[in-house]
Amino acid sequence: MSTERAIEIVGVTKVFGEAAVVDDLDLTIGEGEFFSLLGPSGCGKTTTLRMVAGFERPTKGSILLGGTDITRMPPAKRPLNMVFQDYALFPHLTVAENVAFGLKVKRLGRDERVERVTSALGQMRLTGLAERRPTQLSGGQRQRVALARALVNRPHALLLDEPLGALDLKLRKEMQAELKEVHRATGTTFLYVTHDQEEALTMSDRIAVMRDGKVEQLADPRTLYEKPTTAFVAGFIGTSNLIVLEQPMTVDSLLVLDLGGGQRMTADATDAAPAGNVQITVRPERIALHTDLEASVPETHSKVIGRVVDVVYVGSTTHVTAGLPTGEQLVIHQLSDNPVLREIARDSDVLLSWAPSGAHVISTAKD
Incomplete structure (x- = not known):
């Protein structure tokens, strides 16, 4: 400028x-x-x-x-x-x-x-x-x-x-x-x-x-x-998934919400590590989709099982909506030629993951 x-x-x-x-x-x-x-x-x-x-x-x-x-x-x-x-x-x-x-x-x-x-x-x-x-x-x-x-x-x-x-x-x-x-x-x-x-x-x-x-x-x-x-x-600005992490732990500059059973949600806390409930945003294209519920995911990445609510073909991309155990719904954008989409249908379970850098901390959320 x-x-x-x-x-x-x-x-x-x-x-x-x-x-x-x-x-x-x-x-x-x-x-x-x-x-x-x-x-x-x-x-x-x-x-x-x-x-x-x-x-x-x-x-x-x-x-x-x-x-x-x-x-x-x-x-x-x-x-x-x-x-x-x-x-x-x-x-x-x-x-x-x-x-x-x-x-x-x-x-x-x-x-x-x-x-x-x-x-x-x-x-x-x-x-x-x-x-x-x-x-x-x-x-x-x-x-x-x-x-x-x-x-x-x-x-x-x-x-x-x-x-x-x-x-x-x-x-x-x-x-x-x-x-x-x-x-x-x-x-x-x-x-x-x-x-x-x-x-x-x-x-x-x-x-x-x-x-x-x-x-x-x-x-x-x-x-x-x-x-x-x-x-x-x-x-x-675009499509965004807003998620509230309730009382997450701070581990090595990461916010971590342990959901039990090996499931977790993480976010980069380098810029801020607020206490209490934290609101994060995850863009749909940052979320990876796996039909193998036991797929290997790096320890620092989010790893959560969701239930498919909807699958919408929009040309070059396909939008998948999945419900989380926390009650929230995530929208995931995948290139339509991704073979994994052939195995996905409504009411099927999928494994969702994203890197901490893909989740941006917005603010401390109200209780």
Whole structure:
């Protein structure tokens, strides 16, 4: 991340009626960073974006752009551009005219307008579509026009409000790659809002996971996925198995819950070894599946017998759900070509195991 600060949100609160939609929010976004606000509907992410854009004014706090306080600056005066989910293109204008619209408002000379528009169309692979109307374009092409129109103004930062939400899954994945490439090519700061965790993980340098107007966790994608700090983040970012270890022992930097009969659950306690009940998270792909209930498992690994509840084929992977003696259910992801899956059926017993490094300690759980 750049040490230069592109956008700073300092102690910002936004109240509608008696409800604080954004609550004392502090964020610093680096110059040239791809930064995402991620969270469920109503968490405050879009309101935050609208306050940066100037469409909403904070109840308290301040917003800085490149070190300049823009909290009370009108939207039109801010060196920012915003891309919306519905594209907001002018249907009566051609692609080139849509892209040039902001430059005409700024009264740039014709030669510079033509140069900038030509460059933007080329960058977004729209050169051959310059004279078409929006109704003659596909959804992906319209999205690229909206991006070209925003970037042609050379904004200090680009604000994107769920811009891929209206696209089908295949096109959305293609546009994710294109957006990331545009970000690399332009070096523009991107502030991106989405509720799609896979989208955020795919594109972002850092992600702020929001909940009830606050940041639940702020980190790079890998850290958020592998080391969530709360149960909410663990559950929101991908699929996670949350397990409570009741009064585990600490043995050589491991948390160990002895279930009896040679069964146990373990977790790495290098970062923290809290007393009392402990909540851990185990990702589905970290769990090994054995039909041999006596299979050899390293002494440090978890080893527990589960009863298969469900087996769901989802293409390249198969998701197995198994109930534990502790009453919890685990989801296990296996590649669908794994031969062991042929021997598994509902109500059959399986041996589940995982390395201590595959179990992340979230917190001390309440009794």
